[in-house]
Amino acid sequence: MMDDNQVTTRDMQDMDTHFIHPWEDVTAIGAEARTVITHGDGIYITDSDGNRMIDGPGGMWCVNVGYGREEIVEAVAAQMRELTYFSPWSVTASPAAILADRLATIAPGDLNNVFFTTGGSTAVDSALRFAFFYNNCLGRPEKKHIISRIGAYHGSTYLSASCSGKLPEKINMDMIEDRVHLLPKPNPAERPDGMPIEAFCTEKVADLENKILELGPDKVAAFIAEPVLASGGVIIPPDGYFKRCHEICKKYDVLFIADEVVTAFGRLGHYFASKDVFGVEPDMITTAKGLTSGYLPMGALLISDRLIADIKTTGNSAKYFSSGFTYSGHPVAAAAALANLDIFERDGLLGHVQKTAPYFEKCMKELADIPVVSEVRVNGLMAGVECCLDPDHPDEERDSGFLLEVDRICQENGLLLRPIYATAVMSPPLTITDTQIDDMTGILRQGLETALAR
Ligand SMILES: Cc1ncc(COP(=O)(O)O)c(C=O)c1O
Numbered sequence: 001m002m003d004d005n006q007v008t009t010r011d012m013q014d015m016d017t018h019f020i021h022p023w024e025d026v027t028a029i030g031a032e033a034r035t036v037i038t039h040g041d042g043i044y045i046t047d048s049d050g051n052r053m054i055d056g057p058g059g060m061w062c063v064n065v066g067y068g069r070e071e072i073v074e075a076v077a078a079q080m081r082e083l084t085y086f087s088p089w090s091v092t093a094s095p096a097a098i099l100a101d102r103l104a105t106i107a108p109g110d111l112n113n114v115f116f117t118t119g120g121s122t123a124v125d126s127a128l129r130f131a132f133f134y135n136n137c138l139g140r141p142e143k144k145h146i147i148s149r150i151g152a153y154h155g156s157t158y159l160s161a162s163c164s165g166k167l168p169e170k171i172n173m174d175m176i177e178d179r180v181h182l183l184p185k186p187n188p189a190e191r192p193d194g195m196p197i198e199a200f201c202t203e204k205v206a207d208l209e210n211k212i213l214e215l216g217p218d219k220v221a222a223f224i225a226e227p228v229l230a231s232g233g234v235i236i237p238p239d240g241y242f243k244r245c246h247e248i249c250k251k252y253d254v255l256f257i258a259d260e261v262v263t264a265f266g267r268l269g270h271y272f273a274s275k276d277v278f279g280v281e282p283d284m285i286t287t288a289k290g291l292t293s294g295y296l297p298m299g300a301l302l303i304s305d306r307l308i309a310d311i312k313t314t315g316n317s318a319k320y321f322s323s324g325f326t327y328s329g330h331p332v333a334a335a336a337a338l339a340n341l342d343i344f345e346r347d348g349l350l351g352h353v354q355k356t357a358p359y360f361e362k363c364m365k366e367l368a369d370i371p372v373v374s375e376v377r378v379n380g381l382m383a384g385v386e387c388c389l390d391p392d393h394p395d396e397e398r399d400s401g402f403l404l405e406v407d408r409i410c411q412e413n414g415l416l417l418r419p420i421y422a423t424a425v426m427s428p429p430l431t432i433t434d435t436q437i438d439d440m441t442g443i444l445r446q447g448l449e450t451a452l453a454r
Pocket of ligand 1: 154
């Protein structure tokens, strides 16, 4: 075993050439020398050369309570000493049972049934498979089509990736095409000139209704949607859109799956945004990331009592949802999640986000005065800063390159960014203070202005 202290940054980057990272350009494996992160505390991360930076994307929208939380470390260590693993098939373990009960308590409406997964993709995959299973149990084997949206991101399993709508990412990747349908992106900025936002909302809701009618309501199993399209660039649909889509789904007996892998656990100031922010009680909610604040991998699918009850009324024969994972309800991950939730409660983190979000929004939106910034979108503690060097001749590749340069400059000045194409997405740990928001937006401004001046 190598002692980390003896290993140089260059050594680590060499070893890293064996690590195929997500979204890797396989023709360029090893060409990129990535920043090596070695330490985290609060909203900061430190690289292997000792440079301390604000973590703008909060890991991957996940380190909600911030880095270095001893309570979580202790809870995980204690659970590991007590019981490292249990088989979720035949027995149960107390952290998973306690967590399921706690999630049922904080989840909206009758979402009282928790199916644990290993992350967000497997939560989405399980939700879609449950929708198929549900319709099979109810004797409706034809009701299997799924509706999603362009710009959505739902994960990296075959099924969840097929329901994702980031079109450039489908190149060279096989997708399920006969059952998945993508609606146009509900991005208000892309509405035709002069179209009022309410009319745009009506049009996007009509897209859903028309697609259901085109396919036939008896063929459509589910509509899956992130309340805010996160990796799609923090696209915030018009007010009322989510709720009206839910009403359309109810009208046609189509399951409404809210993908809250990003928006749950405080990102928008509530445990779940569906009900508290958007007024919707979905049939299923998928979640992960902030559930453990990224301390350990875990996801959860929440299923409504109504769906379970419907299956129970289909007769006396057993109906097995033959799906699950070796690590479903892993006791150590569950212990991390419970300690994470304890921090939310003890530190009043939801209230902190509600209090801080308006200042975050103000500071982020002020960046719009930089000529290259074409739009700033903010909801809760998530933001997308979209850049366009030449609005008359938009070129996503050129603008993506510009943001990579901004990221390089920001890293030198103490801020890690996450450019997604031409948008820098920001989702810092929820503990961020007003002063830290000033620091973060100050460095970002300097990075944008410096790159623009080059
Ligand atoms: C909305 C949404 N759903 C699902 C996923 C997939 O989650 P995971 O990467 O944990 O599998 C993500 C990941 O970013 C996401 O943003």
